[in-house]
Amino acid sequence: MKSIFQSIQDFSQEELNLLDDLITFRTLKKGELLLTEDQVCNEIVFIKKGILRSFFMNHKGDEITNCFAFENEFMASFASFITQEKATENIQALTDVELQILDRKALEKLYKSGFNWQETGRKLTELEFVNLHNRMVSFQKLSGAERYQELYQNHQKYLQLIPLQYLASYLGITPRHLSRIRKAVIHA
Amino acid sequence: MKSIFQSIQDFSQEELNLLDDLITFRTLKKGELLLTEDQVCNEIVFIKKGILRSFFMNHKGDEITNCFAFENEFMASFASFITQEKATENIQALTDVELQILDRKALEKLYKSGFNWQETGRKLTELEFVNLHNRMVSFQKLSGAERYQELYQNHQKYLQLIPLQYLASYLGITPRHLSRIRKAVIHA
DNA sequence: TCTTTTACTGGACAAATGTCCTGAAATCTT
């Protein structure tokens, strides 16, 4: 987590020490839930090892995967963290995971401790926004098949680790349809 | 614009005066473009009067409406503004519009002038993130018909002002399909 | 290792959505 912050801002040793004091650690076994809907999300996690996914239910009760997060990425129900309303997503470990955790109080301490943290918070939020924007554009501009291919090209190494049913709902299609797409792509 | 900032933070009179000095004004006629793709977006506008939309092209050359913005809302190609890369969207006036403008330099001055602006910038970015998140969820969770109904319930007064072709691509469907949906909804 | 459970593929069919098009209505232009 520290290196992400350092890549955004040139922090002093004292600032980084403060961060060290505020970070806590946690591990989860494959399948465990880090957050369930109806809880308020009060922590942002940074993945040292493993994969997380967040998902919610549609009106038919199917799980819909909202996003994945991999090593060296942050994860949270950001919407809930920001609004302090109940989350509408669950966060689950897809593998055994090792996490660093920054909770709301810790983050507020950082923000209060100085300008640099405040600015870093803004910039990270901006980057999350841009990521989400790109995902939104891919939903408006591309077909399910094209979204799959884009993902395949950019994150091939991760795809093997993700059950296809999760991938399908992440792409906005059914497993049946993803199966068709994969068959077509392999032949091409 | 000022009242939005005040609703987020308790600014002093001096702080607000600085803002006043930095805001500029602009009007556009219906149909005019505020930003075209391939330009870097260097300003955030606040709509005093009128409606804007942003749109991009798909691979077939159809315009796809990415978002609308109404009175008392901000608009920009935020992704371009943040990354300082070329925008992938165009921003167009759907009606005659009156705008307040905060450009990159002005915003940086605000950020440098103090903690409060820095924090407000972060919070506004957070709110934009939450909006986008909700839109993303509606794409994953709802059908085109359901998205239309949701929009109809929340923004009925604006819908009359938006050509249906723009609305259709905003909802991720074709005009033909939107026509079917509207027929079904009216009967229900 | 054996058994049980879960995940994946793909057939057959159904439903949703898109394409192409035409005539009518609304809007813009002069």
Add this chain to the structure above:
DNA sequence: AAGATTTCAGGACATTTGTCCAGTAAAAGA
């Protein structure tokens, strides 16, 4: 106001995508 242009609804048909399902493969549990 008249004509030109754009927008819209909806028919007919095509394509895409979903539903349901069964057989097989893979993974988890004992």
